[in-house]
Structures are given as C-alpha cells and as structure tokens.
Amino acid sequence: MSIIQYKDIIEEGDLVLIYINRSQLKPITIRKGDVLNTRFGSFPHDSMIGLSYGSQILTSKGRGFVYLLHPTPELWTLSLPHRTQIVYTPDSSYILQKLDVVAGSRVIEAGTGSGSFTHAFARNIGETGKLFTYEFHEARYIQAKKEFSEHGLDKVLTCTHRDVCKDGFVVGKEQINGDAVFLDLPAPWEAIPHLEKVIAKDRRVGICCFSPCVEQVMKTVEALNENGWTKVEMTEVSALTWESRKEMVREVGDAIKRLKDVKRRQREGIEQLKKLKKKEEEEREEEEEEEEEEEEEKKKKDGEIEVEHASKKRKYEKQPKEKDRDRGYNPFGKGRRVAEGEEDFEWFDVSKNEREIKTHTSYLTFAVFVPQLTPRENGEIK
C-alpha cells in the first residue's frame, strides 16, 4: 500500500492507524496471527483483514473498540510522539500552499527529521514529481528511510544521509532541478550557498526556511540576499483549535425570582430554621472548597504544576427553564448539578481554546529565485 494513495479494503501488510481515542493514534502493520493490545482490549489482526478502512471493531466481549483508519500525512503526524520535532499541519499546509507544491513538483527537504512533513510533500507531488530529503542524524535517517519504504514512498523520494551544510545537496548524477526548497536546519545559512547547484535553472524556485529564533531568521535573510534570492519574506503562522462548548443561558429574571422567594419565606417566618440549615451548608461548602484547594496544592507536588486537560466536564448549577420553574428548586441557588448541554435547559453555543495553546513553532522565511533568462539576445526571441 501507499500512504499517498487511497485504498478501500484492509489487506495483509497494510499500514493501519488505530484510532483509540482523541489523543491516541497507533500505527500498526497488518500481519496474520498478530494481535493488537490496547487498554480497551485485544484485537487480532486477522479480524481486520477484509474490512473497509474506517471500520469500527469491537473486542470479543464487545466492551472496547477502536477504528481502523487509512493513514494520511496529517494523521501520521498526529500519531508521532510529541517529543519528536514535528512540523504540524498549520505550518506545513501553509508552506505547501505558498511554495505551490503540487502534482509534479520537485522538492528539496533538509532535514528529514521525524519525516512528518516528508509525507505531506510526497502526498502533494504524487508519482509525477520527486522529493529529495536529507538527514544528517544517522539513527533518524535509518528510521525515516525504513518508514518511507513501509509507507510506499520509495518511488516518490530519495532519502540521503548527509550533512548538507558541509556537503551540499548533489546526489550521484541525478538531475535534481528542485523548484521548491524547505530547510529545517539549525543553521540554514550554511546550506543556502549549496542550493545553486540543485535548483531548476529554467523557472522560478521557492524556498522556505523554518527557524524558531529571531537571530536565525536574521542570518538566513542575509544569506538569502547574498545568494541571489529575492522577495524575502519573514512570516509566522498562529494557529488555534476551537472546542465547541455549551454555556448555560442564565437570566436575570430567574435570579430575581429566587431572591423574591427568599424574601417571601423570610416574611412567612419559616426562615429561622432554614437559616440554620443554610449556615451548615455553607460551612460544609467552605470546608469542601478548602479541601479542594489543599488537594490541588498536593497535586502541584511542591511547586511543579500538572496541567489539567481541559476536556473534563464542567458542572452547572441548576437553572431551570420557565416550564420547570415550579419544580421546587432550592431558594439558595444550590440545586442539583446539571451536566453541560443537558436537555430542558437553554444553552449558548460557545467556543473555547484548549487550556494550553501553542503560541509559537518557528518563523517561516520565504524567498524566490528567478533565473535571469535571456530570450531576446540580439533582439530576437531565442
């Protein structure tokens, strides 16, 4: 199979991405007799063969399940361990768009890194184009080369173990003729002078350099200018993912009605008893709050903060709609707890970021190289 060509039915030897949950995607290669073990249960590979991509499969007891996904460059990126250096989709999709990487493009990439962007390049250029990717870290090179083979990319790309800053990009006698260049290197300015030998000479060539620090960009801009690249443009992509949430519609009228009710009861003289009860309740609440605080303190393990993931469900105080308003709610507003989006209540559709958001990956420095053709030497079109 190939990651850059869809197929419909899962066969032995296929790469399948197992969707376990929102944050867990596990790549496996289908082998008869093998078994996939997850914390939701075991799934024999044999049961996957012959199914359509996208199928859900259950454990024998029917308690746990996973989905069998066709790999795509974007899903492959999600499946990689986060500690690896990865060019994520907001950056990669913009670079592909701006460098105009399409079917037939000839792309130069250094370094290969985790190979995540390599997949997206390969997807875009297809079998009519060619990708040249370079990695100087040997272990990473071996790993990437193996993955590219397994993912059916051998026809589309050449992966080379090389320090391009020292040794340039020339590979054997192959004409590279790159029309798009991507440099994700600590010192792209050392690689830029070597590009002249491998970029196309008959058409416009685009480049993108990917560097986290401002100082790197400055050196890169200088090197680009010195080496004949023009239209130098430094950019930065800010990306956000939005969660859709429900926020309860609370009306001032309800709060006022509640207060009126309290007042009425006070007048009716039944307040004394309630007050005692309320006080107890409040004290309990305070205690709970303090306990909660202490617990949080503990969690922080003496100063180190554990980031909570935002997906935990929020709870709302009961705030019934008009028709429910008579169903004896608590005058002190401490009703039963309501789950987010519960029916019988009104909700705003709202959007929210994750608790921790990515605010920087790298600066993208783009430029173009335009060969100065001479079609009308001697006044004639050549």
Next chain:
Amino acid sequence: MSIIQYKDIIEEGDLVLIYINRSQLKPITIRKGDVLNTRFGSFPHDSMIGLSYGSQILTSKGRGFVYLLHPTPELWTLSLPHRTQIVYTPDSSYILQKLDVVAGSRVIEAGTGSGSFTHAFARNIGETGKLFTYEFHEARYIQAKKEFSEHGLDKVLTCTHRDVCKDGFVVGKEQINGDAVFLDLPAPWEAIPHLEKVIAKDRRVGICCFSPCVEQVMKTVEALNENGWTKVEMTEVSALTWESRKEMVREVGDAIKRLKDVKRRQREGIEQLKKLKKKEEEEREEEEEEEEEEEEEKKKKDGEIEVEHASKKRKYEKQPKEKDRDRGYNPFGKGRRVAEGEEDFEWFDVSKNEREIKTHTSYLTFAVFVPQLTPRENGEIK
C-alpha cells in the same frame, strides 16, 4: 474641569469631546458666543452650556446632531489624528495593569509624545500620586504642556522639555522616587542608566520599554540586565476589535425546492421563453460584473489601492423563511435584495474583524528593580 474627574453639567471653559460619528471625535473648549461647525450642521456653544454630559443636541433644523461627551483618556486617544504616535488602549491598559499603576503611584514617562498615554497615567494615579513626563521635541513639548493645563492635569504631573538620554531625569530638587517607569524612546538603552537617580530606593520599581523593532528590544534587554533590573520579560499585545454582524441562514432545502421548481417548469414546457430571458439576464449580469471590475480598476488609480472601509452594508439574495416561501420567488435565485438583519428572515449572529487590522504596535519589555534592603544587619531587624 479636569479630564480625570467626572463632572455632570457642561460649563463655560469645559473641554467637551464632540461625537460626530464612529470615526470622528472633536475636542472643543466651550466659549460663550463660539459656534461649532460640522458637516452635519452648526451648533452654538451657548446651547451646550448647562446641559448634562452625554446629551445629544440637534441643529436648528433638527437634521443633524452630535453628542457632547466627557473626555476620558481613552476617548481623548481616539480623538487624536491617526498620524501622531499614540499608545493605544490595548497596550496602555496592559501596561497600567502590569506596572500596577494605581492611585498614589509615582510614574516616570519619556517621551511624552502626543500625551495620550500621559492622560491614562494621570487618571490612574489621581491627585495622591505624581507623574513626571519628559519630551525632547520642543514643539511637541509645548503642545503637550498646553493640553495638560487645559485638561486640569497640572496638579498631577510635571512636564519637562529634556533629552533624557543625554541629560537624565533629575528635575530641580524634587524627589521623584518613581515606582513605575515607561520609556517610549528610539533608544531606551541610553536612558536606562540615568534611572538609578530617580527611582524609589525602598520598594520594588517596575519598568516598561516600548519599541517597535526586535533589535531595539535586544539592546534594551542588555541595558536592563547591566543596570541591575531583573525579571526581564519581552511581551507583545495582540488586540482585535470584533464587529457583530448578521449572516443569513440559508438552508439546503430551499435551494433544492428552487431547483425542483425549475425542473417542473421545464417539464411544463414554459422553459423556452424563460431561457431566453435568463440568458439575457446572465449576459447583462456578466456585463455588469465586468463594468464593476473596470470601475474598480479605475478606482485603483493605476496601481494605488484605496482601502474600502468595511462598514458598507452587504446585500443578500432573498431567501425567505418557511412562511414566505410561496410568495413567488424567482426560480433563478435572483430575487430582490435583502438588507442585513432584515426581519422575516433567519440570521446567524456572527462576528468579524475590520477589513484592515492592526497587527503590531510595539514590543513591551518589562523588568523590575528590587532594592536590596538590609533589615537584619548584625542579626537584628533594623
């Protein structure tokens, strides 16, 4: 009057901000006998005296009107011509918050510039604090000093004509004891060494340097470190203003119904005539579109682009709600035009940015200076 103390009734000599429209705020000083002329009509100052701030007044013919606003630092900022260098509210409000500028603070500001931020500082510190502001550009200094007097800020601030980078901040024999410093200078690093003489020695002092370029920040960071400032933090404020708009809810069912209608008419054989008509219409439309394009081309005045302001109303194609669906709409979807938010239609509440948004003002570099007190020399608390 004072811009930093509210009053209720307009009197002679007051500074009033005339609200003409969303983008026009005009400051005037009320003088008996004077007349304010706007393109919406003339308004004698005499008619304003004795009115409450916030009043709307009409021209004698009742056709045009303006509002009489009490100046605030934020409105004053909006009233300044855009070409002047201004610290806008998203930056100024964050700086005030982070530097903890409150009633009683002692603030050092250089340079004064348009004086817009000076007003916000003065508002926050009130009459129990003190502001020292410095401007090296003589004409600007004279203008600012005049405005500060007119705006009732003399008690709160001292405005000095001075190149602080050369001559420092010391003013006569006054003890400045600044606890917050704001530097909006081309080379803040030249002013930083002079601060030592004028900042408080018995408490933490905060500083914010305001510079548009990265290189300025780098030099500033270095100077802060060298001069004993700690907790150096470079930040940037991104601010957006959101317009609320209405987007028509278009349903796929309506489109399908329209298509069915067309098909039915086709079957009924009345299509031939319509087609002719339609073709004419389309051709007319194409022509119109081309004319429109040409007109736009012209507008660009051979390459210079005029930015359209986004407030122009959008038009929607008619898309009636269920109950209106029988009112003979045009099968080709070319009904009468509907204004945004028109009743009888369904609308999404949506939000939108302005066509042109501010994406950068300056980097804000914060730091603190903590005096190293020695309360327990000889093992005793002093």
Next chain:
Amino acid sequence: MSSVHRQEVIGYDDWAILTLPSSATKIIQMRRGGTISLGKFGVFKVDNIVGYAYGQSFEVLEDKEVQPMKSISYGMEDNSESREATPGLDFQSSEDNRDLLDRGSENQKITAEEIEKMKKEGSGNEVANKIIEKIIQGHGSFDKKTIYSQEKYLTRKQKKFTRRFTVNSLTTSNLLNHIRKDRDPERILGLSEETLGLIMSHANVMPGGNYLVMDETGGLIVYSMLERMQGNGSITLLHENDQPKLALFRHTNYTEEELSEMVKPISLLEFIDPKGSRSSFVPLPEEVVDGMSEMRKTRYLRRVKRVRQVNATLDMVEGNSFDGLVYVSTINPVTFVPDIIDRLKGSRSFSIYSQYKEVLLGLNHILLRDKRVLLPNIYESRVRKFQTIPGKVHPLMTSIGGGGYVMSGIKVFPKEGAVASGRRS
C-alpha cells in the same frame, strides 16, 4: 493530461498577474503584438516580456520597451540585497525628529499638478527619480527628519513612482491574494491563503483522488484543486443553480474542454435523488448509428458522451465513492453536511469552510454526537508577516482581517451495539 497548467516561462496568450511596486496587482493576458498599460507606471509591449521566467521583474523604459530587473525592489531602501545600489541621495538629516512638526501635507511645497506635469514630460524610471528628488526639495522639513524617517519617506515615494512590475504566474495563491487584497475579499467569502492551505491538507487533496466539492468562491476552490491534482483524479462539483458558477475561470488558462475533463457538475437535486435524475436515454443500435449522416452522428455521439458522464457521476454518488469533501458554501452546513457524510468512502477526510466561526459551531456540536465522524475539530490559522530590513525587524503594522475557519473530520463506519461511552475520552 491536458489540464496540466504549471507556468514556467511567460508565453503568448497566457493569463498572468502583474505586481507593481506598491504591491497592487492586475490580471492580464499576453496577446501577441499587444501592449499593456500600467497607467502612470507606463506602457509596454507584450512581445518584450515573453520568454522570460515567471517571477521576472522589469522596468518600463521609453518606447514601450522594458529592462529586466533582478527584483522589483532592486535599489530600493527596504531591500538590503541591493543596499549598495541605492541612488546616492545626499541630504542632510537630523539626529532625531525633535525639530520636525507634525503638519502632514503642509510641509510639502510641490503640488500634485506639478507632479502630474513631470510624469507627462518624461518616461522610463528616470522620471520617478526626478519626481522624488523634486518632492524632497519641496519638502520643507525633510532635512529635519532622522535618517530612519528619511529612508521610510523615500521608500514610500519610490514605491509610488517607480515604473516597475513583476510578472507572476497564475498560481492559486497569487490569484487568491489578488482577489483578497486588491478586489473584494467577500467574493471568496473572506478566505485567506493560509486557510485555503488548511482546507486542502485537511481534506487530503492529492493527485488521483475523487472529491466532492461545494464552491461558492466563483471557482477558486476548484482552481486550487485542479492545480494540485494536475489532471489526475476528479472533482464532482455540487451546484445550487442550473449550472455551477465558475466566473473566475474566465481569466485563466483553462479551456472549457479541460475543465469538463476533470470537473463533473451535479445539481443539489440530482445529488439528493440520483436515481430519479438518471437520463431515460437508450442508446441506439450500432447499425443505426453507423447509418447516420456525419453531422447527426457527431451530435448523437456528443449526447451519448454527456449522458454517460452524468450517469458516471450519479454512479459515484450512489456508490458512496468519494475520497473527500471540500465544502465552501454559505448554505448552512448543518442542513446539508450530515446528508453528505454517507457519500464518502471510509476513513476519508472532509473540510468545511466558513468565514464565521459561529456558523461552524452548530455543526460541530452535531458532529460531536454523530458516530460516523471522528475528530471533528474547528481550526483557525492566521499568518503574520514581518519587515526584515536589518536593524528594523518587526511584524507588519497592519494586515487584512479575517481569513475564515475550517472544520475537518474523518468518515468512519460505526458498528451497531458499540458502547458510546469511552469513545471520546
């Protein structure tokens, strides 16, 4: 693959985009022997630019001639590549702006009429330099500006008067930015370049795929997909009128024939009722066709072809055979997307675009509960551009607002009886 359109060298009859020093853009067609007018930036002959690589810059000379330039900003201040080439303007500058008054145009003594007159007097880039020189002389307080302000002022004036242009090919990005910046962003529903990139990547658009598309941008989405696929694969284009609206293609290098090879139009009505929309046309026996006159035969065969195409498209719909969905339409996706999902193959991705996040929110809530969809997420992407003049690096002070939002997800086949809990942990 006749619909391959990668432009490398400027050729006759090509459509292309000119960029001026002010970064204004203009769509032109290279007609043999024709001339192109840039208004006050001059006039040049098409013949003079044919044969150069796309991306080439030129300076307009006299007699409609041009001089190829290394870049459009060569010799200008905001481009360090050619710092040494800056015309040796020698003016006094102040160490700071302290003596400069904020008087705006009051400082300028040269009038607009004088500039207009000068422009008519000469041609070529020399005029620009002369005008700039005059403007500086006319500027009452130019020598009171700092070198920094002087440079900024010069750059602004140079951009305004320099007679240069770059010829760019009609890539999707160039086309999009032309519409978004110089025409009206609303024409393409506010779509930005970075958001288009997101749409394409999240829908996994690639050569060889068969995609279902709603395109209310006048054809920009179709254009983008054609560019990426280069003749390999198919686009089934849903339209809500009697035919798709692809006005944008009028000024591109695609012919009707090339378009029809890759793009299969289908109306919403045909899409929701594929069975009922099949043609009742029955092919005639071969011998009858053979016996037709040449003209009738041609007409007949064309009809056969059309019917086969429509039926093939309906087959794809009925077979739920699409490799992806790209939905860029103001039709409320809540009312339609859930119906489309079934038409996708398993494990295929979709991208739904809206200018407004609020419109996608409702759909997102629904798809979060739809077992046929995994990972329904709303994405936003915004690019900031920087000035990179050495010593003066900072983000651009302003840019175009908006850009839109993308919701993507993956089509899956849920199994009856699977426990819903634990699915989204």
Next chain:
Amino acid sequence: MSSVHRQEVIGYDDWAILTLPSSATKIIQMRRGGTISLGKFGVFKVDNIVGYAYGQSFEVLEDKEVQPMKSISYGMEDNSESREATPGLDFQSSEDNRDLLDRGSENQKITAEEIEKMKKEGSGNEVANKIIEKIIQGHGSFDKKTIYSQEKYLTRKQKKFTRRFTVNSLTTSNLLNHIRKDRDPERILGLSEETLGLIMSHANVMPGGNYLVMDETGGLIVYSMLERMQGNGSITLLHENDQPKLALFRHTNYTEEELSEMVKPISLLEFIDPKGSRSSFVPLPEEVVDGMSEMRKTRYLRRVKRVRQVNATLDMVEGNSFDGLVYVSTINPVTFVPDIIDRLKGSRSFSIYSQYKEVLLGLNHILLRDKRVLLPNIYESRVRKFQTIPGKVHPLMTSIGGGGYVMSGIKVFPKEGAVASGRRS
C-alpha cells in the same frame, strides 16, 4: 484612608505570593515566628524575610535560614544578567545532535529513588547542584547534545531542583496569575491579566469614581478596583444571592471593616425595586436614644448606620448616579444590561466581560440599536511572551488559552425626534 493597601516592605501578618523557580506560586501569610514549608524546596522562618522589599528573592539554606538573592534566576542559564556566574559545569558537547537518540527517559541512568535520597541527605542549594551534576553523569548521551540542548537541559533541571523563592506582594495581577495559572482559570471565568486591564481602562476606573459592579470571580474585580481607587470613591456591588460572594478576600490584607467602607452590597432585587426595598425604620427621638443603656445604644446606632448605608446606596440607584459599570457575571447580559444603562450618569462608560465572544454578540446587536449607547464595541486582547536569552529570542512555545472578551460603550441621552439615520455612518 484605611483601605489603602500598597505593600512595599515585607511585614508581619501580610498575605503575599511566593514564586518558585518553576514559576509555580503559593499564597502565604507572614505569621510572626512561623515557618513556611516549600515541600522539597525546603523550609524557612518568616522572621528571616520580614523587612526586605517585596520582590526580593531568597535561597533556602540550612536551619530554616535564607540568603537574599538579587533575583530568583541569578546564576541560571536563561538569565543573561549573570552569565559569568554560571557554575562552571564542564562537559563535552557535540557540534550537533546527530548522535543523540530520541529515547526519552531511557537515557537517564540515575533513578528517582536516588534523587529522593540525595534530597534528604542535604539542604541548601548545594544539594540542587549536586543532584544536577549526578543527573548529568547519569545521562547516557548528555555529551552528545549540542551546547544549546545542554543549556536547555540544565535550565530545566535547575528550575526543578533549585531551592529559591521570590516574595511578591498581593497585587491584582499577581493574584490573578496565581489563580489563572496555578489554580483554575474557571474560578475567575477565564479572565486574563490583559483583559482585566482592558476592563478597567474601558470603564474608566479611577480614584473618586462611584461604580456599579457585578463580580462573579470571587472578588477579583472588586479587589482590582479597590487597588486602583485606594480608598477614594465607592463600589456598589450587585449580588444575586443573599450576600455577595467574596471568597477571595479571605486570603488578602483587607479587613471586613475596610471592605465595608468602600463596598456597598445590594441585591438584584433591591436594585430593580429600590423604592420597595427601603427600610421602614424610623429613627427614634434624640432624647430616647440618650436614655438607652450603653449596650442597647451601641446596637441601635449600628442599626441606624446600616439603614443609612442601604438608603444611601438606594439613593444612588434611584438617582441614576453611577460613574460606570463593570459587569463580570455569567448572567446573560442581554437580560440585564439594558436595564442597568439608565442607572449611569451621562457620558459614563461601561465594560461587560464574558469568557465567550458568542455571549457578547447578542448584546452587541441589541446595543447597536439602543440610542442610549455610543460606540458599543467588542474587544479582544492577548499577550504573547518571549524568551529573551541573547541569540535565542523567540515567543514562548505555549501559553494558557482563552482570556475573555470585553464589550464597552458610553451612556448618552438621546433626544426625542433625532433622526436615526446617519447616526452610525
């Protein structure tokens, strides 16, 4: 002005915020003779830090002693101010990472137990350095990292083990960031420091003003306004239960009395029906009061004072006398804000906060049509922080999401008969 609370020097009984090298924070109170435990960062005596300026940093030594430090990061790698003071760690580094494997914790040979043991063996900051040294020795491929990665690694470890802290005063910003980063942002409805600043400036909060306030953050908004006003002006606090919820004040330097001097609570019910909420209490004649027992008199006078306060607050409501509105509540502003507008004086500003833009949109549409309001705008402000290590300047890779939105506007008095068109041009 008893409610003035600007902290300058660390004093007994003060509440303050400690910051650790990891930037975790902790609220403490300085009890005379007490000790404060920082868990694995050590223990110190309160007496040892009293008298220093707020903002002072310390290193924890043995016997609960401390050593004042110029800054918390003094001597650490990410702080260029003390580059020369970096402990002379002398390790081999690689020119690049080419030989380093991505094996995560596999590379580390020192165990967690060993580290724990070392921590117990010593005290003072020496331990931290020893641990770090050990960790480096135990790191199988430390010398294969680049200098850059080595530095990053060291900084991370130093932050984790260095026994230092800074004593910060309880400013609103410090309090807000403590809750937002180390507790739960939801407790303050997701409010960020920059958005709080916007709220305050757009409502023109200043000493001497009389403000109407809704505060669902446990008191952070009230705290912020008190800090800005420093005892000058008043806060009329609307509450939806029988009393305002100001839990946050339990750990601050304000006493109940100080609070009650500036903060006037009023329930929603009293607010919407000020007439009906007036006490029917009639003061007794002076001679009767004079004749009371001391205890009864005190009780009586307290009651008089309370009634007068409530009536004064109701007077402000009835007199439409507020200088501004700060609305930070989950009660849908659409259902309440239009009723409040009348209670503001002319040309006064308001700030309405919501965590969600969608909630403000509906209100904005209504106020755009409300002639009593000018310039109803929705603002968003987000701060990005940067790393400023020389040679490695870049925005921080992650930060906390959200921060909320502010709608502000100005109350005006429309004139009957004014033509609506042309008002918002």
